[in-house]
Amino acid sequence: MALNSIITTQAGGKRRFGPMRAALGALFGIAMAGALTRLLEGGYDPTLPFLVAPLGASAVLVFAVPASPLAQPWPVIGGDLLSAVVGIAVGKLVGDPWLAGSLAVGLAIAVMMATRCLHPPGGACALLCALGATGTPAWGWAHLLPFAINVVTLCAVGWLYNNATDHPWPHRVPPVAHKPGEPYTREDIEALLAEWDETLDVDPDDLDAFVQALLKRGAARG
Incomplete structure (x- = not known):
């Protein structure tokens, strides 16, 4: 096995x-x-x-x-x-x-x-x-x-x-393609992180990919 x-x-x-x-x-x-x-x-x-x-x-x-x-x-x-x-x-x-x-x-x-x-x-x-x-x-x-x-x-x-074991390391951030009219941009993520003034244990690009996947899941359900 x-x-x-x-x-x-x-x-x-x-x-x-x-x-x-x-x-x-x-x-x-x-x-x-x-x-x-x-x-x-x-x-x-x-x-x-x-x-x-x-x-x-x-x-x-x-x-x-x-x-x-x-x-x-x-x-x-x-x-x-x-x-x-x-x-x-x-x-x-x-x-x-x-x-x-x-x-x-x-x-x-x-x-x-x-x-x-x-x-x-x-x-x-x-x-x-x-x-x-x-x-x-x-x-x-x-x-x-x-x-x-x-x-x-x-x-x-x-x-x-x-x-x-299927966990690429160094970690590779999944590619994200934004489309016109989306409710947020990559710059919005950076601006919000700067506004919070906190160090989060997640890459901003991973956050972007996560939100994109979340939006797609919500759209498919609706």
């Missing part, structure tokens, strides 16, 4: 997202990340971890909500690694775990937003690295190695697994 037939269900001829699909994806992703990191770290430094805790949160995003803007490859890789760098740097400079942790998370958020790679687990990476850098023994730049291997491996598994 094909993998995607095991982990998805059928509804109206189209595949539906299933919790088993996400669960198995996370299992494979974490297992592969841990195995490869342990292999590549072998003989390098036995004190380095082979799995870092924020990777679990990244796995939730990559496999459970692969269409989220927060779960795309650049946010996952850039968000986690840039935040880890911020955490190590701040921890080394400040020295106090309470102040270093606070500053690291705040700075990591600013860096992620400035580089367009906002990823919630990045905050955990920054905090973990800041605390590690102020601990005993203190974490150094070598501790970025498991973060890098973990994150890149998770993304590689995410790319293979999500695409193999």
Whole structure:
């Protein structure tokens, strides 16, 4: 039996997202990340971890909500690694775990937003690295190695697994064609989002496609 037939269900001829699909994806992703990191770290430094805790949160995003803007490859890789760098740097400079942790998370958020790679687990990476850098023994730049291997491996598994189970990743926004006389435009969506002044966990183009599909469904019913 094909993998995607095991982990998805059928509804109206189209595949539906299933919790088993996400669960198995996370299992494979974490297992592969841990195995490869342990292999590549072998003989390098036995004190380095082979799995870092924020990777679990990244796995939730990559496999459970692969269409989220927060779960795309650049946010996952850039968000986690840039935040880890911020955490190590701040921890080394400040020295106090309470102040270093606070500053690291705040700075990591600013860096992620400035580089367009906002990823919630990045905050955990920054905090973990800041605390590690102020601990005993203190974490150094070598501790970025498991973060890098973990994150890149998770993304590689995410790319293979999500695409193999009918969830293209990186997410591709469905094309939307507007017709004259429609009740809204793409510019209306952008204007409303700017008016709300909120960061929504959905791409504006996905919102556009969703509303278009909703209008078509309503027209067909009427």
